[in-house]
Amino acid sequence: MSKIPVQDVTPKVETYDLYAKRQKIQTRSYKGLFMNVRLAGVAALFLLYFGTVWLPWGDRQAVLWDLPARQFHIFGATFQPQDFFLLSFLLIICAFGLFFITVFAGRVWCGYTCPQTVWTWIFMWAERITEGERNARIKLDKAPMSVNKFLRRSAKHAIWLVVSVLTAITFVGYFTPIRGLVADLFTLQIAGWAAFWVFFFTAATYINAGWLREQVCFHMCPYARFQSVMFDADTLIVSYDAKRGEPRGARKKGVDPAEVGKGDCIDCNICVQVCPTGIDIRHGLQYECIGCAACVDACNEVMDKMEYPRGLIRYTTEHELEGKKTHWLRPRLLGYGAALVTMIVMFIITVGNLAQVSLDIERDRNVLYRETRAGDIENVYIVKIFNKGQTERTYTIDVSGHPALQLQMPDNRLTVAPSRKLELPVNIHMEPGALNGATNIPITFVVTAEDDDSVQAEAESRFMAPQVR
Structure with a gap:
């Protein structure tokens, strides 16, 4: 009596130690189109970040969030706290x-313009010029x-510390x-709070870009977690063309993959060695x-070098990899685009009408x-007029709400310097x-610019x- 052969078909399950020690990622140098795009972007961002703060604008710097003066x-x-809704x-x-x-296009924000990515690349550059290339750094670690x-x-x-201090x-x-x-x-005359924040942001930059990376x-950025909800089969993402690349295997330069029964991937692992997060994109x-x-x-x-066509790993879509047509104009993308354009237009109109x-x-x-x-009833108010314009202006102040109201001022014309507040x-x-x-009468104060009647503000x-008995 013959026995039926038995084969173990239990799937292999990979297990991970939740408390495993982090493996340090050592990346190697490379060149290419997207590296050049990134370098241009980093240069532009650094010029914007480090340069804008030094631009003068009259008697002040061009961009300044003066918290004590609000x-x-x-x-x-110039904006005030009541304009905070614009930030939202x-x-x-x-x-x-x-x-x-x-x-x-997937996580291009993370790859090119996210501050964590940009500063990490700067710190990795410092690592490379001081400790050498990838293999040299690995040997140095050991x-x-x-x-x-x-x-x-x-x-x-x-170098890390200098960059961190300048950033802070x-x-x-x-x-x-x-x-x-x-x-x-x-x-060494810096104020206490300013010194604290300089130290805090120096430490944050040094730790985040130098050690945590x-x-x-x-583990800290929520974007990595919810991005998959926003992807679809037509999203442009970095992908490995498995149909073209598999099966992998080494071979000599110029050898036709079909002759050796292999795909275009020579399994050199360089794609893994250059990855700043240490993943193998060939796993999907x-x-x-x-x-x-x-x-x-x-x-x-x-x-x-192998004299093969480029694009084994490329920006592509899931539909394209499957040989299907990519749909660039789709409801979700059009919806987000329409909402974005609408809010930008509304924001511009709102700012223009401030x-x-x-x-x-x-x-x-x-x-x-x-x-x-004289027997009159007198109320005292503190009037605060803020000139948001960039030129000096003279305003007239009036009060309404009852015909018998009398504004007791030597001159109801008030001159306010640009971007300044006048209190009196x-x-x-x-x-x-x-x-x-009556014991409680609503009144309205009105200030109007002498040179332009449309520049006006009201406050109630x-x-x-006293109650008359």
Whole structure:
């Protein structure tokens, strides 16, 4: 009696140690189109970040968020805390912009313009020029401490620290005038809070870009987790063409893959060695992939040397890899695009229609009302006029709400410097007989620019009076 052969078909399950020690990623150098694009982008971002803070604008720097004065200067525009809704508006626009670009081209934001990625590449560059290329760094890590290793490590950390300090000073310089901040820093007269934030952002930059690196993308950034919800089969992502590349195998230069029964992939692992997150793109799309296209440039270099066509790893879509047509215009993309354009237009209109003057009224909290020598009822208010324009303006101030209201001022014409706030006490009188027994009358203060009637602001308050018995 013959036995039926038995074969174990239990699938192999890969297990991972949740508390495994992190394996340090050592990347190798490469060249290519996308590297050049990244370098141009990094140069532009660095020029924008480090250069904007030094631009002058009249008697102040061009971009300054002056928190103590509660004024936010962005070139020729000045905003107050009540304009804070514009920041929320801007953040929503950025969110929809990110959604749109993610649906269209995956995580290109992460690969090219995310500050974590940009600063990490700078720190990796410092590592390369001080400790050598990938193999040299791996050997240096394993080597015992020596004078050579100490000097190389010291030079690397010195560059990291300089970049971190410059980054922190620049960031704090957007909230504290940068020229005064640098002068105080070098003379050791820096204020306590400014010193704290410079130290904090220095440490944050040094740790995030120097030590944590890809761990920030893996475990701290929420974008890596929800990106898959936004992808579809027509999203442009970095992909390995398995139909063309498999089966893998080494061979001599110029050998036709069909002659050796292999695909175009020579299994050199260079795509893995250049990846800043240490993944193998040949395993398919992974949430760790930041879409930087380092593997694309590296693989194209190898294909050129092997005299094979480029594009074994490339930006493509799932439909294209399956031989189907890619749909560039699709409902989700059009929806995000329409929402983005609509909000940008609304934001521009809102900013364009912002009042050039604001008015705030505060009642004197020390006394509700008082009686003058002439027998009138008097209320005292603190009037705050903020000129948001960039030129000096003269305003007239009036009050309405009751015909008997009298504005007690030597001159109701007030001149306010550009981007400045004027505060002054104002007395309002009313004859007791005109009150008709009222004890609480709504009134409205109005300021109007003398040179332009359309530049106007209003603020409401109350006129308080004693109860007549």
